[in-house]
Amino acid sequence: MKFLLTALKLFYVLDLNLMHFPTASNEDTDEIKAQRKKRExxxxxxxxxxxxxxLDRLYDLYTSMKSPKEIGMLWRQILDQVHEIQILVNKLRDLSINIPE
Known part of the structure; x- marks a missing residue:
């Protein structure tokens, strides 16, 4: 996913340090308006x-989230948990404890 979004020049929107645009106002220049539109x-x-x-069942869970950052943050949390589980499973296998698939 990261590769695809990078290739499409979209990955930057997931950057947690990316500054938010201020609320639109009548004083915005055409350049600011264009940048805001591109970001959106x-x-x-x-x-x-x-x-x-x-997957369909995950789609239903995440579809209510309107921000890709919000989805990305949850996705990272899930991946961290998966990684922790993989470490635990490997430790159990090292101790010759069988774990059903």
């Missing part, structure tokens, strides 16, 4: 690509 489009496309890769 990129976030929408990024969210769509992430959701598109999910």
């Amino acid at each position: 489009e990129d976030e929408l496309i990024c969210r769509g690509h992430i959701l598109n890769t999910l």
Whole structure:
């Protein structure tokens, strides 16, 4: 997923340090308006690509989230938990404790 989003130049929207645009105002320049529009489009496309890769049951869980950052943060938490489980399983195997698939 990271590779795809990087290739599409969309991965930047998942950066937790990415600054938010201030609320739109009448004083915004055309450049600011264009940047805001591009960011909104990129976030929408990024969210769509992430959701598109999910299984149906996960799609239903994440589809209510409107921000790709929100999905990305939860996704990272899940991956961290999966990694911890893999470590535990390997330790149990090292101790010759069989774990059913």
